[in-house]
Amino acid sequence: xxxxxxxxxxxxxxxxxxxxxxxxxxxxxxxxxxxxxxxxxxxxxxxxxxxxxxxxxxxxxxxxxxxxxxxxxxxxxxxxxxxxxxxxxxxxxxxxxxxxxxxxxxxxxxxxxxxxxxxxxxxxxxxxxxxxxxxxxxxxxxxxxxxxxxxxxxxxxxxxxxxxxxxxxxxxxxxxxxxxxxxxxxxxxxxxxxxxxxxxxxxxxxxxxxxxxxxxxxxxxxxxxxxxxxxxxxxxxxxxxxxxxxxxxxxxxxxxxxxxxxxxxxxxxxxxxxxxxxxxxxxxxxxxxxxxxxxxxxxxxxxxxxxxxxxxxxxxxxxxxxxxxxxxxxxxxxxxxxxxxxxxxxxxxxxxxxxxxxxxxxxxxxxxxxxxxxxxxxxxxxxxxxxxxxxxxxxxxxxxxxxxxxxxxxxxxxxxxxxxxxxxxxxxxxxxxxxxxxxxxxxxxxxxxxxxxxxxxxxxx
Numbered sequence: 001x002x003x004x005x006x007x008x009x010x011x012x013x014x015x016x017x018x019x020x021x022x023x024x025x026x027x028x029x030x031x032x033x034x035x036x037x038x039x040x041x042x043x044x045x046x047x048x049x050x051x052x053x054x055x056x057x058x059x060x061x062x063x064x065x066x067x068x069x070x071x072x073x074x075x076x077x078x079x080x081x082x083x084x085x086x087x088x089x090x091x092x093x094x095x096x097x098x099x100x101x102x103x104x105x106x107x108x109x110x111x112x113x114x115x116x117x118x119x120x121x122x123x124x125x126x127x128x129x130x131x132x133x134x135x136x137x138x139x140x141x142x143x144x145x146x147x148x149x150x151x152x153x154x155x156x157x158x159x160x161x162x163x164x165x166x167x168x169x170x171x172x173x174x175x176x177x178x179x180x181x182x183x184x185x186x187x188x189x190x191x192x193x194x195x196x197x198x199x200x201x202x203x204x205x206x207x208x209x210x211x212x213x214x215x216x217x218x219x220x221x222x223x224x225x226x227x228x229x230x231x232x233x234x235x236x237x238x239x240x241x242x243x244x245x246x247x248x249x250x251x252x253x254x255x256x257x258x259x260x261x262x263x264x265x266x267x268x269x270x271x272x273x274x275x276x277x278x279x280x281x282x283x284x285x286x287x288x289x290x291x292x293x294x295x296x297x298x299x300x301x302x303x304x305x306x307x308x309x310x311x312x313x314x315x316x317x318x319x320x321x322x323x324x325x326x327x328x329x330x331x332x333x334x335x336x337x338x339x340x341x342x343x344x345x346x347x348x349x350x351x352x353x354x355x356x357x358x359x360x361x362x363x364x365x366x367x368x369x370x371x372x373x374x375x376x377x378x379x380x381x382x383x384x385x386x387x388x389x390x391x392x393x394x395x396x397x398x399x400x401x402x403x404x405x406x407x408x409x410x411x412x413x414x415x416x417x418x419x420x421x422x423x424x425x426x427x428x429x430x431x432x433x434x435x436x437x438x439x440x441x442x443x444x445x446x447x448x449x450x451x452x453x454x455x456x457x458x459x460x461x
Contacts (some may be wrong), residue, residue: 002071004033011060013263014218016042018070021052027076027112030054035067040071043077043219045264055260057093057219076112079227080105084176085208088277089195092212097194106238111226113233115286122290124324127355128244128299131167131420132160134342134413135349137427138369139327142355143170143242144290146300146323147248150316152309155329158190159417160340161248161303166203167420168244171361177205177378182210182228184221185252208235218256225253229287229298238295245288248303250281254315278318285322325349332452333412338414345377361423364426364453367445368430372408374444375437393461397441404436431457 003022010017016032030042040063046053054070079094080103089098098101124144129136136201141147151157165179183194191211199203208231212224225247232243247253254273269275288300302323306316309331320326330343356365379401386394386402392400412429415421421429434442435457442450 004069004071010446018052030072033069077109078108079230082106089209111230133426139349140352142351144297149303149327151329162197166180166201179207180232180245184212235317240295250304370444
């Protein structure tokens with residue numbers, strides 16, 4: 001029998017103070033029973049002696065200090081997990097919202113899992129094909145990697161997230177591949193877009209979706225990504241699956257964290273975010289990876305919108321420290337109708353060299369990747385020079401580089417949200433574009449590959 005307390009002394013916004021409690025722990029789940037019989041959930045945020053500060057999951061309206069009762073459940077927030085989760089849609093607290101039955105769990109797991117022990121990690125090395133050329137060929141995603149997408153308000157990160165979710169796969173591996181998709185703080189229209197897109201394309205059959213809406217409580221927004229990672233850990237390390245976790249939008253998550261921190265009257269850090277934002281994000285991100293002696297893996301793509309397009313804002317800044325690179329979306333490309341508007345040059349995958357090459361993608365992948373980067377960079381410089389000094393200031397070779405940059409954006413980056421290119425198609429298209437440039441400009445490609453590929457494409461031209 002759970003002990004009940006009638007010692008609520010204060011309710012301020014989403015916080016409530018309960019006095020004279022015994023054996024109550026941080027993060028423990030509680031229930032508040034109102035005089036009407038209505039039951040609401042809460043979570044312990046802080047213990048000070050015999051005082052417990054709890055956060056309400058719902059509104060504080062109607063809580064009478066004298067007549068309401070609180071009982072603590074002796075456990076944290078848990079998620080019921082089972083293989084039957086695949087193909088299902090849940091709210092931010094793990095309750096089914098797709099009209100299907102409740103999950104019959106194999107087990108219940110506390111969502112506040114621990115980051116993976118570095119000594120137990122296996123190094124990421126297998127290529128994941130997303131079907132997006134600018135990621136696969138130039139900023140390669142590797143199984144077990146954490147690769148965020150830095151977007152901005154108004155850019156189509158939702159469409160890119162949906163595209164990656166339905167197209168991603170591990171090449172040459174018979175293991176089951178699953179996607180865990182968590183959306184935080186989104187509108188009903190955005191939620192409907194994701195659910196309908198997953199159902200229309202059949203991606204929902206291998207996916208677990210968690211949807212938290214903008215009007216849901218902040219505490220739920222903080223729980224949602226942990227729900228997703230808990231489901232991913234079960235599928236990866238209990239069922240041996242390769243799991244891709246997509247979290248959108250981390251900015252809304254951080255704002256919920258800031259709201260709760262302000263309610264607790266904590267000393268704010270940069271831009272009003274709590275000083276422990278880095279630690280909080282790291283405890284989530286570091287749950288992804290490959291584990292020694294385990295077939296399964298968790299690959300993580302957190303998506304965040306940079307306030308005011310500012311890369312130095314605390315959320316992208318701290319995320320960049322924890323993760324292995326970033327994919328950056330460009331407002332300038334998007335204005336010109338190029339989708340997905342991935343800004344190739346500042347984007348980076350720090351593990352790309354580990355997931356490409358012989359036996360993984362293609363022998364010529366690395367050389368083509370380096371040459372495309374170099375040619376696109378010089379082409380952009382040539383175009384900027386032409387804007388300042390006019391076309392007459394460009395050499396004939398510079399004009400070819402400028403032409404290459406235009407064609408690279410038009411054909412390579414601008415593949416749209418429905419085209420699913422294999423890694424072979426992405427590399428072949430890269431070779432085709434490189435034939436715009438003279439052979440003696442191919443300074444980053446070995447002669448054997450020039451003979452095998454460049455000369456062949458040049459003859460076809």
